[in-house]
Amino acid sequence: QVQLVESGGGLVQPGGSLRLSCAASGSIFSINVMGWYRQAPGKQRELVAVMSNYGPANYADAVKGRFSISRTNARNTVYLQMNSLKPEDTGVYYCNLKMNARDYWGQGTQVTVST
Numbered sequence: 001q002v003q004l005v006e007s008g009g010g011l012v013q014p015g016g017s018l019r020l021s022c023a024a025s026g027s028i029f030s031i032n033v034m035g036w037y038r039q040a041p042g043k044q045r046e047l048v049a050v051m052s053n054y055g056p057a058n059y060a061d062a063v064k065g066r067f068s069i070s071r072t073n074a075r076n077t078v079y080l081q082m083n084s085l086k087p088e089d090t091g092v093y094y095c096n097l098k099m100n101a102r103d104y105w106g107q108g109t110q111v112t113v114s115t
Helices: none
Strands: 003-007 010-012 018-025 033-039 046-052 057-059 067-072 077-082 091-099 102-105 109-113
Touching: 003 091, 018 033, 018 091, 018 109, 033 067, 033 077, 046 067, 046 077, 046 091, 057 067
Parallel strands: 010 109
Antiparallel strands: 003 018, 018 077, 033 046, 033 091, 046 057, 067 077, 091 102, 091 109
């Protein structure tokens, strides 16, 4: 059974930074994609950034130049460094693992950007 455990959310002022972490455990195949999605109140869940273990990262246009995704394949862990945060970045951030044509999700972590 695959489990994803997220950490690192919280409240931050505009212009601040946060770092999210997600650790995957269980039967993890060597070829997979890990990343982050977010869902703001009243909106659909959207892609933030994803990264395979063999290729480059992909980012949503709204976060390019501000967010950076990285991962440690040996530990099946993915990180999201979020800089220059804006109020519109507020939402629940979900860790995602795509593997063997299936999606696995974490429980979500709240990120609030506000004064």
